Amino acid sequence: xxxxxxxxxxxxxxxxxxxxxxxxxxxxxxxxxxxxxxxxxxxxxxxxxxxxxxxxxxxxxxxxxxxxxxxxxxxxxxxxxxxxxxxxxxxxxxxxxxxxxxxxxxxxxxxxxxxxxxxxxxxxxxxxxxxxxxxxx
Numbered sequence: 001x002x003x004x005x006x007x008x009x010x011x012x013x014x015x016x017x018x019x020x021x022x023x024x025x026x027x028x029x030x031x032x033x034x035x036x037x038x039x040x041x042x043x044x045x046x047x048x049x050x051x052x053x054x055x056x057x058x059x060x061x062x063x064x065x066x067x068x069x070x071x072x073x074x075x076x077x078x079x080x081x082x083x084x085x086x087x088x089x090x091x092x093x094x095x096x097x098x099x100x101x102x103x104x105x106x107x108x109x110x111x112x113x114x115x116x117x118x119x120x121x122x123x124x125x126x127x128x129x130x131x132x133x134x135x136x137x
Contacts, residue, residue: 080130084123091116092123 001021004013016024062070081089091109094100095116102113102120109116 076130076134080127081123083126083130088119088123091119095120 001018002013002015003021003024004011006012081092084092087109091105094105094108095102100108102116105116106113
C-alpha cells in the first residue's frame with residue numbers, strides 16, 4: 001500500500017504494508033481526537049478538573065473592612081474632584097474612566113489637545129497634593 005508522509009517539509013510517497021498503513025491511520029485518528037479534546041479543554045486539564053476549577057468557586061464577597069476602605073477611598077476621590085472645575089472634572093473623567101485620547105476629548109469638548117492636557121494635569125496635581133497632605137497628617 002502506498003502512503004504519503006511529510007519529511008522535512010516535503011511530501012514523499014512510500015510503499016508500506018497494510019499493517020503499517022492501519023497503524024498510521026489509527027495514530028492519525030488518535031491525534032485528531034486529542035486535538036479536539038484539547039480544544040474543548042483549552043488549558044490542558046482533564047474535564048473533571050476543568051469543571052471543578054471553573055464551576056466550583058464561590059463568588060468573591062468583600063469583607064466589611066474592605067467595604068469600609070473602598071468607601072473611604074471613594075470619598076477621598078470625590079473630595080478631590082469637588083475641588084476641580086467642571087471642565088477639568090469632565091475631561092479627567094473622560095480620560096481616566098472612559099479611556100478616551102486627548103484628541104477625542106478635544107473633539108468632544110471643542111478645544112485643543114493642549115487644553116485637555118493642561119486640564120488633566122491640573123487634576124493630577126490636585127490629587128498628588130491632596131494625598132501628600134493626607135500622608136503628612
